[in-house]
Amino acid sequence: MTGIAAFEPKILGFLCNWCSYAGADLAGVSRFQYPPTIRVIRVMCSGRVDPVFVLRAFSRGLDGVMILGCHPGDCHYATGNYYAQNRVKVLKQLLGLAMVNPDRLVLDWVSAGEGQRFAALVFDFTERIKALGPLDGAGTAGVGEPPREELLERLAAARRAVESEKVRWLVGRKQEMLEAGDVYGQAVDQEAFESLLDSTVADKYLRSRLLLLADHPLSVKEMASEVGMAPRSVLPHVVSLEQDGLMAMVGIEGNSPKYQRL
């Protein structure tokens, strides 16, 4: 049995009650056939999907996640799908940082009348995941995903990052800030906002990784080698974690101070 040929991807689908779940039902009523790879969790709105759910699915070894909602402008709750869109953008960045191929997550739209479209999306996504191989098995090496233990560490850091208040605030208020401006009524430049969000997410991810690594005393150099960065790029984050009272210097070995999380 060769890995790829026998590989049946296990895909989790979050489908909103009003549009995409109805579209999936319509595919059934119309007998449109699609691969038996997707398992559906019904939610009221794609906006209900907490990024943590998606990271949980990947850390439990599922190969792909589809979030399907109402088409833009058609959300049963007016704007829920826009929140889903903003969250998925951050999630994809985090998956990239965690070295999980971001293509393993898709957000798309299916209306109640689009049974055919639902079937086609599942078919295409299945093909895509088949090409990527299992997230948690023999196929991973080929697409550059790390071995399981490291993957779990990275996903745990991603989870911490997405749970951080600052990231949640920026993601949650993105729409409003771009449309209505900041608290002083000043319109926010989209590019500037995106770049602030990007760097915040990247910083939070890195600091979360450092914290998770430093469950025993580590020098900045050791931490840097674990996360594959230069020590001078890691140092400011260690200092910042120290200032936030999350990490502390616990000793000195030779010339190197050793840090551990609190």
Add this chain to the structure above:
Amino acid sequence: MDQARVGVFICHCGNNIAGFLDVPELTRYVRTLPHVAFAQENMYTCADAGRAEIVKGITEHDLNRVVVASCTPRTHEPLFRSTCQQAGLNPYLFEFVNIRDQCSWVHMQERELATKKAKDLLRMGVARAVLLEPEESIEVEVVPAALVIGAGVAGLTVALSLANRGFEVKLVEREAETGGLLRGVNRLYPTGDDARAFIEAKVEAAQRHPNIEVFTGAEVSDVSGFVGNYEVVVGQGAPVLDGRPGRELGFAVGVIIVATGAKEFKPVGIYGYDGERVITQGELEKLLAKGMSSIRSMVMIQCVGARIDARPYCSRICCMTAVKNALLIKEDDPRAQVYVLYRDMLTLGTEYESLYREARGQGVTFIQYSPQSPPTVNGGQVVVYDELLGQALSIPCDLVVLSTPLVGQADAANLAQLLKVPVGEHGFFLEAHVKLRPLDFATDGIFLCGSAHWPSDIGESVAQAYGAAARASILLSRGRVEVEPIVSVVDEAKCIGCGLCETVCTYKAIVLRDTGAGRKAQTIAASCKGCGVCAAGCPDSAISMQHFTDEQLFAQIDALAELVV
């Protein structure tokens, strides 16, 4: 609640599930899952016998959670919830597992993998069921008004029926005048009534009715809200400069009825259709209404553009229309020759069948053809291979009339999208359930009737319209409707009062209030629609959604992954 005791009822749905999944294997499997105290298969779980089994299971096995694996919660959840309630179980301790619409029907060639998928879905459902909590439904008021879309015979009948019960009706018609297809029809079968007099009476009654407001040249442009409280925007009048309609009107209604009808298929490029010597039945109706000069010989061809790969359905009304018009022509001039070339004659019931016999008695010639050798039309000559005689016949004629099917409105999908209801590939709207809820959509508070649903004749359209009006009246006359208690709940101990939830809520259903312990978010349950945007964004996991809690969703994810890790 005590230790969870889950009962699982797996439906065969006749052959719909059992024909494609190994149901006995599913039952064996589900018995091995933690907390499953009882499992059984049913032929039809939604039938009386099946539901009696659920009640029996709850009582005899002391079940405190029920899982039904069958069709879709969108149509059958209310039924099974009420069954649970009947046995004294809180309806929110019921969990639905969709193994038909999203499994057996879509993996018909993959029994083994589909059975495996169904096992995963069952495991996920049981895991969620264990964590379900009893909830109380929330009641909201119903706006005592209806929106009826389409003012043909079905729409007018619904509007009058609701208005006569005392409810306010907004009747929206996109054409310049109301009346629909019947305006172009001559006489009605089987009574022979004048179609225009018939529809004119309804039009006038609707216009005069104090409870009905008619909008012509108007289209629905936006719909939001929920059962009992829909907000509708209607655009009326010619578009002005920026492409927007002349004026926009907004109103609130409790229910919506779709009665947008259908259109006659124009057989362009078929049998030399030219609208003059080769015409459709619809065009013949108009000629007959005007009073056409007498005809010596006429050939009608049935099933033109119907019951073929592109349009596999039977349009139901064309056989009787042909019989009716053949008789009218014979009545006008008994010497006229009328030939009806058919594949199968559909003249249901006693009255229609007797009209068909009368047409035969009057000398109308019915000739069966097969779709493999269809008739050919050449100038004033139709050649048909008579299946019964076993030979080709050549028929000279003055006029060829093509019986073409009714087809769905070309833009039905647009309206479907506004209402978030399904429409099939032929442009006809799809009901919630073909037998159990034929006039309802799966979305609560939206109904359908007439040819928007399927080609229907006048009798059927009127009957469906009365039915839809009756269904809608249940909501309107009760004045209140129960909605699911899927609302946000704030854990004040975790809430830091940041106010992000207040920012993201479209419905102003979660607000910050001063409490003894500082500013905390609080839910206004009656305003909360249950989307969960606040819960999914809360920086401190302080918000949960009732009936869709984080724990329940995590349990589903973990249950799915169980065999993966």
